[in-house]
Amino acid sequence: MTSHFLAEPELVFASSLHICPKAGIKNFGVYDLDQLRPDTIKVAVVGLxxxxxxxxxxxxxxxxxxxxxxxxxxxxxxxxxxxxLDTSFSSKVKYDESYIRRISNRVFNEALAETDHNMLLDKLVSLYLAEIEFIAKNKKADVILCALPEKHIQVILSSAGNDDGSDSAPESEQEPPAAPVDSSADEPDDEEEDDEVDKNFRHLLKARAMQYGIPLQLVRDRIGKPTREMQDPATIAWNFFTALYYKAGELPGR
Incomplete structure (x- = not known):
């Protein structure tokens, strides 16, 4: 057997090359810094x-x-x-109160009271989808942030655990557990919990929201106070904003 060492490819940034995405952005600026690009990312926020x-x-x-x-x-x-605007990304987030869509506690709790797991997922997704549709039709957001309350996640997990399995496929036909993925590619703020049930909600919401043509970024509301098992605040911010920048149509690196 003959082995060969493949050097890690360098990434392109505004003024130089580097193998590390974070160091490259921090030291040399985002790739599209000198190109014609908006320096403002308009976000909408939906959730409880x-x-x-x-x-x-x-x-x-x-x-x-x-x-x-x-x-x-x-x-x-x-x-x-x-x-x-004055640091590595040379960009800022912009929103105003008209881009904030708050779901009432009463309506949210009514959905959480659903005992059937599939119906629970459908009702929760529908609550977010209604607000996403409003934003798509009335605003010009680059990315929509969906804020997920921690109690929402726990109810989803609990309802799945209480499912009697009557709708489950035979074991041989069930999907295997998802393999770990690079968190910056999807939901970078909370990859410490890749629970398959949690992903079902995320995937259903994203699939049903595709018709509106606006990228979504799902955010657990504990992001501001990370627990010990989560990433450190700086890493969370790096992953979140790199993904946000990319989803807004910009190029952090190449």
Missing amino acids: AESVDKVVEWLDRSTIALGGKQSNQPNLFPSFPGFN
Whole structure:
């Protein structure tokens, strides 16, 4: 057997090359920095009122730098420069109250009271979808953030656990557990829980929202106060805003 070492390919940024996406953006600027591109990302936020407020507060805080996690390998956990016009991304997030769509507690709790798992997923997705449709028809958002309350996630998991399995396929026909993926490719803020049931909600919402042609980014409302099992705040911000920048049609690196 003959082995060959393949060097890691370099990525292209505004003024130089680097093998690390974060270091490249931080030191050399996003790839499309000198190209014709908007420097503002218009976002809409949809979700339960308290969850929306938590996510919006976190967005506002993330305009400034966040220190990296202490580690013997500091390159793994770099500080986040902040998402604003004067730092690496040279871009800012923009929204106003008309882009905020809050789902009432009463309506949300009525959906959570559903005991059938599939119906529960359908009702929750429908609540978000109604607000997404309003934004698509009345606003010009680049990305829609869907704020997910932690209690919502826990109810979904609980309802799946209580399912009697009558609608399940035979074991040989069931899908295998999903393999771990790079969190920056999809939902970068909370990849520490890749529960298949949680993903069912996410996939259903994204599939039904495709008709409106606006990218979604789902955000757990605990993002502003990460627990010990979650990523550190700087890493969360790096993954979130790199994904947001890309979903808005921009090119962070190439």
